[in-house]
Amino acid sequence: xxxxxxxxxxxxxxxxxxxxxxxxxxxxxxxxxxxxxxxxxxxxxxxxxxxxxxxxxxxxxxxxxxxxxxxxxxxxxxxxxxxxxxxxxxxxxxxxxxxxxxxxxxxxxxxxxxxxxxxxxxxxxxxxxxxxxxxxxxxxxxxxxxxxxxxxxxxxxxxxxxxxxxxxxxxxxxxxxxxxxxxxxxxxxxxxxxxxxxxxxxxxxxxxxxxxxxxxxxxxxx
Amino acid sequence: xxxxxxxxxxxxxxxxxxxxxxxxxxxxxxxxxxxxxxxxxxxxxxxxxxxxxxxxxxxxxxxxxxxxxxxxxxxxxxxxxxxxxxxxxxxxxxxxxxxxxxxxxxxxxxxxxxxxxxxxxxxxxxxxxxxxxxxxxxxxxxxxxxxxxxxxxxxxxxxxxxxxxxxxxxxxxxxxxxxxxxxxxxxxxxxxxxxxxxxxxxxxxxxxxxxxxxxxxxxxxx
Numbered sequence: 001x002x003x004x005x006x007x008x009x010x011x012x013x014x015x016x017x018x019x020x021x022x023x024x025x026x027x028x029x030x031x032x033x034x035x036x037x038x039x040x041x042x043x044x045x046x047x048x049x050x051x052x053x054x055x056x057x058x059x060x061x062x063x064x065x066x067x068x069x070x071x072x073x074x075x076x077x078x079x080x081x082x083x084x085x086x087x088x089x090x091x092x093x094x095x096x097x098x099x100x101x102x103x104x105x106x107x108x109x110x111x112x113x114x115x116x117x118x119x120x121x122x123x124x125x126x127x128x129x130x131x132x133x134x135x136x137x138x139x140x141x142x143x144x145x146x147x148x149x150x151x152x153x154x155x156x157x158x159x160x161x162x163x164x165x166x167x168x169x170x171x172x173x174x175x176x177x178x179x180x181x182x183x184x185x186x187x188x189x190x191x192x193x194x195x196x197x198x199x200x201x202x203x204x205x206x207x208x209x210x211x212x213x214x215x216x217x218x219x220x221x222x
Numbered sequence: 223x224x225x226x227x228x229x230x231x232x233x234x235x236x237x238x239x240x241x242x243x244x245x246x247x248x249x250x251x252x253x254x255x256x257x258x259x260x261x262x263x264x265x266x267x268x269x270x271x272x273x274x275x276x277x278x279x280x281x282x283x284x285x286x287x288x289x290x291x292x293x294x295x296x297x298x299x300x301x302x303x304x305x306x307x308x309x310x311x312x313x314x315x316x317x318x319x320x321x322x323x324x325x326x327x328x329x330x331x332x333x334x335x336x337x338x339x340x341x342x343x344x345x346x347x348x349x350x351x352x353x354x355x356x357x358x359x360x361x362x363x364x365x366x367x368x369x370x371x372x373x374x375x376x377x378x379x380x381x382x383x384x385x386x387x388x389x390x391x392x393x394x395x396x397x398x399x400x401x402x403x404x405x406x407x408x409x410x411x412x413x414x415x416x417x418x419x420x421x422x423x424x425x426x427x428x429x430x431x432x433x434x435x436x437x438x439x440x441x442x443x444x
Contacts, residue, residue: 070370122340149260
């Protein structure tokens with residue numbers, strides 16, 4: 001019975017996610033679900049990335065956290081509108097709560113929305129939020145075995161950002177292992193190496209996102 | 223109905239956890255539930271810690287992962303018996319699966335068992351496994367906001383290990399913030415700063431664990 005209930009929840013989530021995606025698409029809002037472990041550097045990456053995107057389109061951020069509004073405050077501080085979702089203990093965002101965030105935004109105003117999911121390398125993978133693409137952020141300090149150990153997170157990723165490259169000289173980390181594991185699980189995944197702290201690789205990621213959005217708008221990619 | 227089901231699962235888990243704890247206590251096996259994010263350095267910490275414990279008592283490790291037996295293999299490689307539990311997608315260990323691991327060990331042979339939980343800063347906090355103490359490992363590279371953002375993980379911790387101190391010179395991290403946040407949420411928590419990679423702080427942690435076990439054996443602490 002528990003399994004049936006879980007399936008029902010996922011099915012209901014999928015229906016609401018489709019509804020979110022339709023609303024976003026109708027408004028031309030390219031939407032990114034950004035996922036990763038606690039401390040992978042997702043918010044810091046947004047702080048580095050959004051100033052670059054800002055000159056090219058109007059962006060908003062939806063922040064998912066168990067507690068606090070720290071992350072939304074950090075995004076507001078760089079002049080980007082944000083909505084903070086608190087899950088009250090839940091380990092992932094779902095399409096329903098993201099739908100509530102969309103209700104609070106005037107979607108016609110935005111060209112891109114980035115949803116920063118709850119810090120979790122497991123639970124968030126199972127929930128479609130209605131996004132157009134998924135970007136997984138993995139910190140180099142988490143170690144090179146993470147794709148192999150948490151495969152579900154990586155198999156539906158459109159992009160994988162290996163973050164904190166500025167720490168490469170100080171840690172034992174084999175980016176080649178992460179890249180080959182990721183390509184095996186998700187052959188189409190685009191892999192970036194970046195440092196949100198130093199800015200290294202951020203412009204390349206930003207251009208890729210803008211290009212992805214352009215191809216989506218033109219109907220070249222779904 | 224969903225909420226009731228969840229409560230039933232937690233209640234069933236608590237009963238099995240009490241049973242595990244009784245079995246462990248009757249055999250004099252002091253048991254540690256080690257928790258933390260993916261890549262916090264839990265396995266590397268065990269690789270540094272267990273050789274120190276080995277000369278003082280006989281230890282075993284139960285490894286919890288979604289996939290692979292990598293971690294149990296690493297523990298076996300340093301000569302410590304280990305059991306690998308694969309959760310098949312579940313984001314945490316529970317008392318039932320840990321009970322199965324206990325069935326496979328001759329408990330009379332061990333003075334200490336360390337259970338390395340699935341890498342997750344959220345879900346694992348809600349499940350008593352039958353342990354005597356909880357040790358949370360937080361990597362300094364995860365950032366100083368983690369106690370505030372994931373409070374449930376820290377509030378029942380007996381010890382907090384801030385790991386990867388060797389990277390302090392290369393990151394922006396305020397250990398004072400973590401310590402004051404942790405003390406506010408869990409006033410009795412013992413906080414360690416350590417580097418599993420350099421060995422810094424590992425002996426102090428090992429002595430504390432041995433002392434904790436001694437006091438537990440003597441009935442000074444539960």
